[in-house]
Amino acid sequence: MLQQAELLIITGMSGAGRSTVANVLEDEGWFVIDNLPPQLLDGIADLLLDEVNRWSDRPEDASARTSSAAAPIRAAAVxxxxTKGFFGNLTHSLDALATRGLRPSLVFLDATDETLVRRFESVRRPHPLQGEGRLLDGIQTERRLLTDIRSRADLVIDTSGLNVHQLSRKVLPAFSRDRRPGTRLAVMSFGFKYGIPLDADFVFDLRFLPNPFWIPELRASSGKDEAVADFVLSQEGAVEFVEQVVVLLRTVMSGYRRENRRYATVAVGCTGGKHRSVAIAERLGSMLSSSDIQTFVVHRDLGQE
Structure with a gap:
């Protein structure tokens, strides 16, 4: 199942971008089911297994199946x-699939309360759990109820500050047709003054390095520019930091693969997310990329200044 078919579950906060992610997956060839009751997940798994068995039972399709090995049968459920009874039933369904030896990937979409309030107000729609209370009451109720599900997620995506196109670009590297097997690691730069990313599995602070912002000829450039990158990496402790983080993350990624965890995000931050964090994120992404780790670099706050 894990080698020939994939089952992905998309969940998370209302208004955090589930529909956008579902559309991206559909465009990438996934079979996507929206608003699926958790009780039917077992049936979806049966359909995937039946399809895998159908391929394996038809020798005349062997060559076609071999050529499709890099693109397994893929289904995603929002x-x-x-869905009535969502909270208890989803946990139960995930546990039931695990007893069958199947482990779907769970993607959780999140955003800050402030962002969610703004999005709901812009479309003039109530929150599903709002009832007779305030919009914020519904959001906070949902967040409390989703705490356990979020902790089980393989991938948490923070959509705060992202528009539809930016979210699409963030999702594509993890689920596109041409992705390589192995753990997919997002290396994200950010600015502390804009907040720590909600979806980071690891956070590193680069404010111990001198800030190129105070160098007049570097201020307007970013960490993607060679002059800034050379300046950052020439500072005392910079290279040692990168090397030690690489060793640490390779060790952790090996453990993730043993536990069948396929997604992770490491965030490196500086003050504004323009110079130091961008340069180090680019270097980490390059050094960590291997046959077992597919890295992609995201600069969350570049351009916000």
């Missing part, structure tokens, strides 16, 4: 609070 499961959320619109």
């Amino acid at each position: 499961v959320d609070v619109r």
